[in-house]
Each structure stands twice: as C-alpha cells, then as structure tokens.
Amino acid sequence: MRVGIVGSGRIGSALGRLLVSGGYEVLFSAASPGSAEAAASAAGGGARSGSPMEAARFGEVVAIAVGWEAFPEVAEEIGGALSGKVVIDPSNPIAERDGRTLVLAVPDGLTSPQYQQRVLGQDIRLVRTFNTKFSHELLELGTAGQRGGPRADMPYWGDDDAKKSVVPLIEDAGFTAIDGGGLAEAL
Numbered sequence: 001m002r003v004g005i006v007g008s009g010r011i012g013s014a015l016g017r018l019l020v021s022g023g024y025e026v027l028f029s030a031a032s033p034g035s036a037e038a039a040a041s042a043a044g045g046g047a048r049s050g051s052p053m054e055a056a057r058f059g060e061v062v063a064i065a066v067g068w069e070a071f072p073e074v075a076e077e078i079g080g081a082l083s084g085k086v087v088i089d090p091s092n093p094i095a096e097r098d099g100r101t102l103v104l105a106v107p108d109g110l111t112s113p114q115y116q117q118r119v120l121g122q123d124i125r126l127v128r129t130f131n132t133k134f135s136h137e138l139l140e141l142g143t144a145g146q147r148g149g150p151r152a153d154m155p156y157w158g159d160d161d162a163k164k165s166v167v168p169l170i171e172d173a174g175f176t177a178i179d180g181g182g183l184a185e186a187l
C-alpha cells in the first residue's frame with residue numbers, strides 16, 4: 001500500500017519510518033523539502049520525498065502530521081487532492097509558543113478530529129490515531145512490536161469504514177489496534 005506523509009517532523013518521520021519497515025511504500029513531504037528528504041533518507045527502504053501535493057496524490061492513505069493549527073493551510077494547499085481518501089490525523093490541539101506548551105480550545109463543542117474533519121473537508125475519511133504516544137515512544141514501541149516483542153495498544157477513532165482500513169496499517173506499524181469508537185469519542 002502507498003502512504004503519503006504530509007509533515008516530516010517528529011511524528012511524521014517516526015510514523016513513516018515504521019511504515020517503511022512494515023512494508024509500505026512511503027512518500028514524505030513537509031513545508032520545506034529538506035525535512036522530507038531527511039525523513040526519507042532516515043527511513044531507507046526506497047522511501048521517497050516530494051511536495052505535499054505529491055504526497056496527497058501518491059497515498060492511498062495520507063497522514064497529516066503537521067501542527068494542529070497548520071491544518072487550514074494544508075487544507076488550502078492540498079485539500080482537493082484528499083477528497084475521498086482515508087486520512088490519518090495524529091494531531092493534538094496543542095501549540096508551543098514562547099517555549100510554553102498550550103492546550104488550545106476546540107471550537108463549537110467539537111472533538112479535535114471532528115474539527116479537523118471540518119477543516120479538511122467532509123468528503124475525506126478521517127481516522128484519528130497515532131496521537132497518543134510521544135514520537136520517540138512511537139518509534140521504539142512500534143519497532144519492538146515489529147520485531148516480535150510485546151505490542152503496545154494503539155487506539156483509533158473514525159466514523160465510517162475508513163477506520164477498518166487503517167487497522168492493518170496500525171498492526172503493520174507494530175501495534176495492537178484498539179477501536180476507540182467514533183470521532184465524537186476521540187482523544
């Protein structure tokens with residue numbers, strides 16, 4: 001399966017690396033080409049890099065691993081190419097400003113992924129997952145699971161069959177997939 005990664009920072013590079021190890025074709029992208037190239041090089045296994053639009057078109061599944069507040073920008077840049085696709089959203093409503101970590105209020109009484117679904121477009125098939133571990137833990141735990149060690153749980157939330165299609169990807173990344181319910185119940 002082909003996976004496009006939009007955002008090749010801490011989470012995007014760790015997730016993409018696990019997916020390459022799990023046998024997936026991965027194309028990394030970021031705001032700047034250098035981060036995507038570095039993530040592809042670190043992942044090895046024929047991983048590629050390109051622009052966010054190339055990642056959106058390449059992926060049968062696309063992960064949007066950018067800061068929570070960058071989603072409107074991503075929607076404007078590549079939203080059309082995500083139409084109908086399964087989109088993994090690992091974002092948390094947290095921002096870092098002036099060296100401080102802030103928890104942001106999600107508008108309109110929505111859960112965070114319900115809001116990101118609204119931002120990206122109702123015709124994308126959003127699944128919230130890979131947001132519950134720090135990036136270094138994600139890589140360590142996933143790698144251990146892929147090597148036959150004990151598997152950590154990885155919850156996922158979604159509103160349609162999209163979430164079922166993400167289960168093999170979570171398992172191939174080295175985790176035990178745990179159905180957390182719909183987006184209304186998501187962390």
Ligand SMILES: NC(=O)c1ccc[n+]([C@@H]2O[C@H](COP(=O)([O-])OP(=O)(O)OC[C@H]3O[C@@H](n4cnc5c(N)ncnc54)[C@H](OP(=O)(O)O)[C@@H]3O)[C@@H](O)[C@H]2O)c1
Binds near residue numbers: 068090
């Ligand atoms: N870090 C963690 O441990 C952790 C854990 C759980 C969940 N999360 C969530 O995962 C998401 C990413 O966090 P992170 O820590 O990985 O952030 P990060 O290290 O700051 O990486 C963010 C990435 O997004 C890219 N980016 C920013 N704007 C973009 C745009 N318009 N189009 C394409 N790429 C864009 C950046 O590109 P450049 O590299 O070119 O700047 C960078 O590669 C956040 O929503 C966070 O809440 C993070």
